[in-house]
Amino acid sequence: MDHTDPELAQSSAGVSAYRLLSPGLSAVGLRTHQARYDNLGEPAFPRPAEEFIVASRFAPWEREAQLSGADYFGDVMATALSVIDHESVPDADRVELPPPLSVSIALDEAIVRRRSVRRYTGDPVSLAEIGTLLRFAAGVTGEADAELMRGGGATFRFRAVPSGGGLYPVEVHLAALDVPELDVGTYRYSPVEDVLVRTGDRAVVDRLRDSFAIPGEIISIDSAAAVVLLIARPWRSMRKYGPRGMRFVLHECGGIAQNVHLTATGFGLGTTDCSSYVDDHANEALGLDGVLSFLAHTIFVGWPG
Ligand SMILES: Cc1cc2nc3c(=O)[nH]c(=O)nc-3n(C[C@H](O)[C@H](O)[C@H](O)COP(=O)(O)O)c2cc1C
Structure with a gap:
């Protein structure tokens, strides 16, 4: 058809x-x-959307909700949360980021100046700028020590954007189109290591680009320098919160996206949210199953044209 x-x-x-x-x-x-x-x-x-709203209602008296949440208050989950997203990145896939740039714009000015920008000059955006966007989207910004009940302690790391239960179900990835220090490809930002991890080559980017169902006259993907990709792993939240955890995933995408927009505004970069992609094609391109992990949102980045 x-x-x-x-x-x-x-x-x-x-x-x-x-x-x-x-x-x-x-x-x-x-x-x-x-x-x-x-x-x-x-x-x-x-009426799937309405069913989701009903299914994700919070009802604290429900035994299943109580038990699922209680699991997170013991030493085992505290320890697990303290090492969330700890990983050892193979040298071959690891891309170090330059030191973050400081964004010298008043917050009130950034909020007022932010607008969706859909046309770009086609000039490259440096890794220092991109790295700063990613760090302000998902970077570790603080930590706190907690005592465990059985003795000993755990250190929790907190990020630039809040997350329900500190579970961080949204990963921040990047499709690098024109970032001089990066090969054209896809990368995942590792918050704990504070590096990029190579995940895909030019062919993945080409397939991802084809999955956008938006005419070039509306958003000029060909002149954007990068696309920030928010990849959701909803069961990270849903294991604790049930269907309500899915609300958190979408909520957290919004928080991450806004930090990207405001930081970009500070650099004079243009960004736009873009949800006009064919999910099946994008997920296939990125090697995601589309349910347990899926592309939840994208943000185009470039110099305003
Ligand atoms: C979740 C979300 C999805 C969006 N998807 C698209 C999109 O697919 N294409 C597009 O051109 N703009 C998209 N936008 C941008 C909106 O059209 C834009 O935010 C709105 O028109 C208000 O304009 P402003 O961002 O300049 O204030 C999206 C915005 C949000 C928050």
Whole structure:
């Protein structure tokens, strides 16, 4: 089926409008989101988003919620959280970052000046600038020692953006398109090691680029220097919080993205959120299964053009 065929789109809208008048009809038809909304009370219509809202309600009296959360208050999970994202990165995949740059803009000015920028000059963005964006998105900014009940202690590391339960279900990755110090490819920012870890080559970037379903006239991906990729691992939060943990994942993507935007604004860089990618294609390109790990959000970065 050609999804871009305007006639088909029009006829589906017609079908939707018809179904609005007679929602109980189980004819084969396409439904607009508006038609679904207007028919939410109709039991035959699936309503996955509403079901998610209901399924992710907090009900502290539920025994399963209590038990799942209680697990996190003992020594075992405290120790696990103190080593979360500790890793040993093979030298071959490791890219050291230059020292972070200081962003000399008043916070109030950055908030007011931030705008989505969708056109770029095509000039490269340095690794120092990119590294600073990534550190302010996910870098470790502080630590605290805690005593364990069985004796001894654990050190917790905190990051630039808050995370429900300190579980950090959102990884920050980068597709480097034009960053002079980096080969074109994909990289993961390792918060604890404070380095980039090579994850994919130019072919991965090409496949990822193809997964964006947005015309170049709207966002000029070809002149962007990098794309920040937020990759979610929802069970990190859902193991403790159940479906509500999925809310946290989306919430945390927003916090990370805003730090990227504000830092970029401070450098005079242009950024835009972009959720117009074909999930299956993007996840396949990045080697993600699309459920236990998936591309949750992207942010284009470049010099405003
Ligand atoms: C979650 C999210 C997804 C977005 N996806 C896109 C997108 O796919 N394409 C696009 O051009 N802009 C996208 N945007 C940018 C919005 O269109 C933009 O934030 C909005 O028009 C307000 O403009 P401003 O950011 O300049 O204040 C997205 C923004 C958010 C928060």
